Amino acid sequence: MNFRPGYYLIAIGMSLLLTACGSKNSSESETEKLQxxxxxxxxxxxxxxxxxxxxxxxxxxxxxxxxxxxxxxxxxxxxxxxxxxxxxxxxxxxxxxxxxxxxxxxxxxxxxxxxxDGLVIVLNKENTWVDHFTVAELKKIWEPEAQEKITKWNQIRASWPAEDFHLYGPGVASGTYDYFTEAIVGKSGSSRGDYTASEDDNVLVQGVSGDKNGIAFFGLAYYEENKERLKLVPVDNGKGAVTPSVETVKDGTYAPLARPxxxxxxxxxxxxxxxxxxxxxxxxxxxxxxxxxxxxxxxxxxxxxxxxxxxxxxxxx
Missing domain, CATH: 3.40.190.10 (Periplasmic binding protein-like II)
Structure with a gap:
């Protein structure tokens, strides 16, 4: 068999050209514009x-x-x-x-x-007395009957001030509200009604950051965006106080306020x-x-x- 370099090079060139054309068509297909x-x-x-x-x-x-x-x-x-x-x-x-x-x-x-996502409990930066909440204390604050009985800090824990606290949280149409009430109160959609409610978490951030006696809950991501303005509170579910973070939400130690x-x-x-x-x-x-x-x-x-x-x-x- 006679080896003919000219024909061999032409064949390679044609092969490369066809490959390039095929790649172009494939690329165009992958980036097809939709409406x-x-x-x-x-x-x-x-x-x-x-x-x-x-x-x-x-x-x-x-x-x-x-x-x-x-x-x-x-x-x-x-x-x-x-x-x-x-x-x-x-x-x-x-x-x-x-x-x-x-x-x-x-x-x-x-x-x-x-x-x-993890749900966080946040306070005003000027709050110096709360170092953590237990799940039982959060239930004591938020359950429906608390509206008539629990309104001051020292009714949550005796060593805290005899001042009224003010609650902020998502509205009743919020999945965050449903999840929080189920995890903390024990029944989805069940809570006291005398709190400042908003579907906009930025409103809740504003409320607590301007209220020394404010308490709020919302998603971890909103705290991360506003951490300079708020105090983050660890939660103790019976196994010691755990601070919410990417790590504690992911590994399940921040319970019961972590969710998909x-x-x-x-x-x-x-x-x-x-x-x-x-x-x-x-x-x-x-x-x-x-x-x-x-x-x-x-x-x-x-x-x-x-x-x-x-x-x-x-x-x-």
Whole structure:
């Protein structure tokens, strides 16, 4: 066989050209531009995560309009159950009545865990007497009957001042409120009513930072954003006082105020290319973006399981 260098070089060149063309087509396919609108609402706790994901997604898919509202987990589920939104941010699992509404309106859904969060107890920086709360003391403060009986610091612990304390917390439509009352009071949605309530955690931060006798609870991420203005309180669940942090939330030692947070995706929405792309983008990038906004990411294996769960749901629709 005669070796002909000229033909050999031409063949290599043609091969490289075809490979390059194939790569270009593959790249174009991977970055296919989508259009449409994605409507999201729900939890103020999950909002910073979803908004961070939406911002990055908009950069890749500028023709897709992604709107993220904040009406609380319960408010979001009301819209979700009526088919008004595609995705609901939720800081707790869906309730039985909410699931029934979805079923009555023929809305199937998948719940996807996206991060972990801890609920923190915070005080005014000028509070010098509280070094920690026990879970029993928190229940004593927040249970419904406390409204008539427990209003002063020294009624919580005798060595504390005989001054009125003032409570701040999320509104009753908030998943954070549901989770806190279940974990501390023992019944979801059950608490005293004489507290300053807001779905906007920034309002709660403002309230306590300006009130020497204030006590508030909300998500760890909001404390991290405002730590210069607030005093963080360790919680003792019977095994010693534990300060909330990324580490203690992740390893489970900060109990009972650590929890997962979710997004719920409707079946009709999952069929649309832009929503499917957004959810996949969310799960593929959450580990980095969750950390950026102060939450605790799942493990790589957990994100893989959530991705497989969504794939199974979306392809079954």
């Amino acid at each position: 449409g609108e994605i409507k999201i609402d729900g939890s103020s706790t999950v909002y910073p995560i979803t908004e961070a994901v939406a911002e990055e997604f908009r950069a890749e898919q500028p023709e897709v309009k992604v709107t993220v509202g904040v009406s609380g987990t319960g408010g979001g589920f009301k819209k979700f159950g009526r088919g008004e939104i595609d995705i609901n941010d939720a800081s707790r699992p869906i309730k039985e009545q909410e699931a029934t509404t979805c079923n009555e309106n023929n809305i199937k859904y998948v719940d996807l865990k996206v991060a972990y 947070v979710f997004v719920y995706v409707a079946d009709a929405a999952a069929k649309r290319a832009e929503v499917s792309a957004f959810v996949n983008f969310y799960l593929n990038n959450a580990a980095t973006l969750v950390t950026d906004v102060g939450y605790i990411p799942l493990t790589a294996e957990e994100y893989q399981r959530e991705s497989a769960k969504f794939k199974g749901f979306s392809t079954a629709q």
